[in-house]
Amino acid sequence: MGRGARTIVIVPAFNEEARIGRVIASMPPAVDETIVVDDASGDATAAVARASGDPRVRVLTHGANRGVGAAIVTGYRDALARGGGARDAFVVMAGDGQMDPCDLDALTVPIARGLAGYVKGNRFAHPAIRETMPRARYVGGLVFSRLTSIAIGQEIHDSQCGYTAIARDACARLDLDALWPRYGYPNDLLAQLAARRVAIAEACVRPVYAGEASGLRVWHCARIAQLVGRAWVRRVMARSMPESCGR
Numbered sequence: 001m002g003r004g005a006r007t008i009v010i011v012p013a014f015n016e017e018a019r020i021g022r023v024i025a026s027m028p029p030a031v032d033e034t035i036v037v038d039d040a041s042g043d044a045t046a047a048v049a050r051a052s053g054d055p056r057v058r059v060l061t062h063g064a065n066r067g068v069g070a071a072i073v074t075g076y077r078d079a080l081a082r083g084g085g086a087r088d089a090f091v092v093m094a095g096d097g098q099m100d101p102c103d104l105d106a107l108t109v110p111i112a113r114g115l116a117g118y119v120k121g122n123r124f125a126h127p128a129i130r131e132t133m134p135r136a137r138y139v140g141g142l143v144f145s146r147l148t149s150i151a152i153g154q155e156i157h158d159s160q161c162g163y164t165a166i167a168r169d170a171c172a173r174l175d176l177d178a179l180w181p182r183y184g185y186p187n188d189l190l191a192q193l194a195a196r197r198v199a200i201a202e203a204c205v206r207p208v209y210a211g212e213a214s215g216l217r218v219w220h221c222a223r224i225a226q227l228v229g230r231a232w233v234r235r236v237m238a239r240s241m242p243e244s245c246g247r
Helices: 020-025 045-050 068-081 101-112 135-152 168-172 185-195 218-245
Strands: 007-013 033-038 057-061 089-092 118-122 164-167 200-204
Touching: 007 020, 007 045, 007 068, 020 033, 020 045, 033 045, 033 068, 045 057, 057 068, 068 089, 068 168, 068 185, 089 101, 089 168, 101 118, 101 164, 101 200, 135 185, 135 218, 164 168, 185 200, 185 218
Parallel strands: 007 033, 007 089, 033 057, 118 200
Antiparallel strands: 089 164, 118 164
């Protein structure tokens, strides 16, 4: 990544045997390490990742399925434990190939320059978004982004985008044990970051869809709404505490 900072890519993967090899092969030279976290897949995801031949790849596995958020946390913990510089970037790229490696610099450069502690991909800023993203995801993404913005007190244009980068020092400040492990993880993480006053930036990223089946269900939307509501309540309570204490 330059400027003495490293780029470590975390790839959460569940039953991605058909795609994980291409994802690993797409990693640009600027990536220093790739941590694939196999979330107890029922196929050969982990085996294919290990057979990639890329010396930068390290494969971690869960004994039981714990959710995409938990897989990302496992990657964060591993990256933190190995040490490095405060401006190292931990990038999340999904194992399904829906994140364009060409957008990597847009996420990592603000961190390397000290301009942000967390950079979130924004698919809605891309001119091809309406033609590319399925309509249900488009509408749902806009709704949850607006609700999340209200809940955390900061404008976020694409709360559900999983293509992100976080600085090592910002990651070390998170309560990783408390993060929601499944769908809704991005919203819960944003709430933690905002509460800790970590500088959040956004970067335009290309929306990539190739007919992959979405794992999002109606009950997942209800959970996301619950997490967003919880974030709003916590922010309101935190804002009122100084006034209460001063009485």
